[in-house]
Amino acid sequence: MRFGVNYTPSRGWFHHWLDFAPDDIRADLDSLAVLGLDHIRVFPLWPLFQPNRSLIRPRALDQLGLLVDAAGERGLDVSVDGLQGHLSxxxxxxxxxxxxxxxxxxxxxxxxxAQAAYLRxxxxxxxxxxxFLGMTVGNEVNQFSAAPHPDPDRIDAGQAERWLRRMLDACEEGAPGRAHTHASYDVAWYDGTHPFxxxxxxxxxxxxxxxxxxxxxTAQRHGPGGAATALHAAYLVELAKAWAVEPARPxxxxxxxxxxPHVPPGRAADFTRATLAHVLDCPDVWGVTWWCSHDVDRALADFPELEYGLGLFTNDRRLKPAGEAMCRVVREWQEGAAREPVAPRTTALVLDVGEPDGAPGRGVCxxxxxxxxxxxxxxxxxxxxxxxxxxxxxxxDHxxxxxxxxxxxxxxxx
Structure with a gap:
């Protein structure tokens, strides 16, 4: 079981790549050490790393390497997202x-x-x-493929699959044998017309x-303290297993x-504890990576209000109640490391979404x-x-x- 955090730099957010400051990065990573985490997920900004189709900046790759090395010095593994893509x-x-x-x-x-060359x-x-754990193709790149994006690149499910396979192959070509994956936002599970x-x-x-x-x-329907709100992450974990070919796929x-305000700040710690407890009761969970490490500096304009306060730390690196809650859960889990594996879930609800590859009826989910x-x-x-x-x-047999x-x-x- 792995515990980590999506690294949002405290100085300059992801624009920090423009003014790369290793000392600030090291200070951020030092602040994470108190949580007992074992990995971070990091986000190069695609236009800064590949500003021209035939130019992948060597200095940018070197700076990414410095960040990964700084994390390693603090006992942190690193997963890297490639095509950024979409963030906050x-x-x-x-x-x-x-x-x-x-x-x-x-x-x-x-x-x-060009995308394949960049990921490679x-x-x-x-x-x-x-x-270095491996690559994620990009952060919720599926949002570019359909509404509600204001200018989508329309594709069908077959084209989405061909693209994903090409991108994952490129990651494997660059770093054979690492954990390469891709990530969609939840419309892929909930909208039968979505191509991913x-x-x-x-x-x-x-x-x-x-x-x-x-x-x-979920929170709008069930409220910030509703059972479904704390159970949503576990629900997605279990929903994902229904489509897997390998029964124990992580x-x-x-x-x-x-x-x-969907989870008011005063409830954030309780939400964190409850969400993690439910997820840790799911078999075959590889790990949890919280969003995010540090709050967005309010000197930066035009973020949706909810994006500013998602950090486990403030942007001046003070630990918040949600961070304290996660720290306790991580320590409790580590102290019980010799525990038995999570028991199977012996009762299953039958999900009918029509033909399973396209899942046209997934709106019921x-x-x-x-x-x-x-x-x-x-x-x-x-x-x-x-x-x-x-x-x-x-x-x-299944x-x-x-x-x-x-x-x-x-x-x-x-």
Whole structure:
């Protein structure tokens, strides 16, 4: 079980790459040491690292290496996101893909080959470092492919899969054998028209990454103290397992945070403890990476209000109550490291989304959907429900491999 944090620099946010300051980075990483974490996830800004289609800046790669080395000196492994892409409501795409050079990010042959070269270069620059975990293709790059993005690069599910495979292959070419994955925001699980699908998330890459944000309708529907709000991350972990080919495929809770006002600051610590407790009761979780390390400096303009206060630390590196809560959970888990593995979830709810690869009916999985609400009723009543696709509900070998001994349809839940 791994515990980490998405590293948001306290000075300048991700614009810190423009004024790279190793001493500030080291001070940030020192502040994380008190939490007992073992990894961070970091975010190069794509336009700064590859400002021209044929130019990947060597100095930028060197600076990324310095950050990874500084983390290693503090006992922290590092996962690196490549195509940034989208961060905290801002898009960072290079000028050679926009306006006069407007080209589809997922299908234009020149763009795709340049993206692959960039990911290969990032991975290759870090491949020799023992604390380099691997690459994530990008942060929620799926948001560029459909509404509500104001200028989407439209594709279908087949094109999305071809693009993902090409990007993951490039990561593997640069750093063979590392943990390379990709990450979608939760529309991939909740919208049957979205081109990035649950099958893509659960079957491509080394592990499945899920991002849990309760401002997606969960907190609005169930309230900041509602059981479903604290259970949402665990729900996504279990939902992800339904599509996996390998029964024990690891799931990485790559992003989860306490966004105000959906989770008021006074409730953030309780939300953190409850969310982690539920997730740690799920089998096959690789790790949890909290969003995020440090608050965004309010001197920076135009962020959505909720983005400013998501850190476990303030931007002057003072530990916040949510950070204290995470620290306690991490220490309690580490002190019980000899514990038995998490028990299988023996009861599964049957999920029918139609044909599973495209999952046209996955809207039932969204907050307010029939399946979502049924799962939450069982879980909030003390149950430990897993999820099984309708096509596998009578597959004895699949059920046995996952430890499932009972299946229920949503209509049969209390």
């Amino acid at each position: 409501s801002f898009d960072f795409v290079p000028s050679w893909t926009t306006t006069w050079h407007r080209r589809n990010l997922f299908t234009d042959p020149d763009v795709v080959e 270069a990032l991975a290759g620059a870090l491949a020799g470092r023992p604390n 699908t649950p099958a893509h998330s659960a079957r491509l890459g080394t592990m499945t990454a899920v991002h849990s944000w309760v401002f997606n309708g 799931v990485w809770l790559q992003e989860v945070g306490a966004p105000a 969204a907050p307010g959907g029939a399946f979502f609400e049924a799962w939450m009723r069982v879980a909030s009543g003390g149950g430990r429900p897993a999820v099984v696709l309708a096509q596998r509900a009578r597959d004895a 059920l046995a491999a996952r430890g499932i001994t009972e299946v229920l349809v949503p209509q049969d839940t209390p």
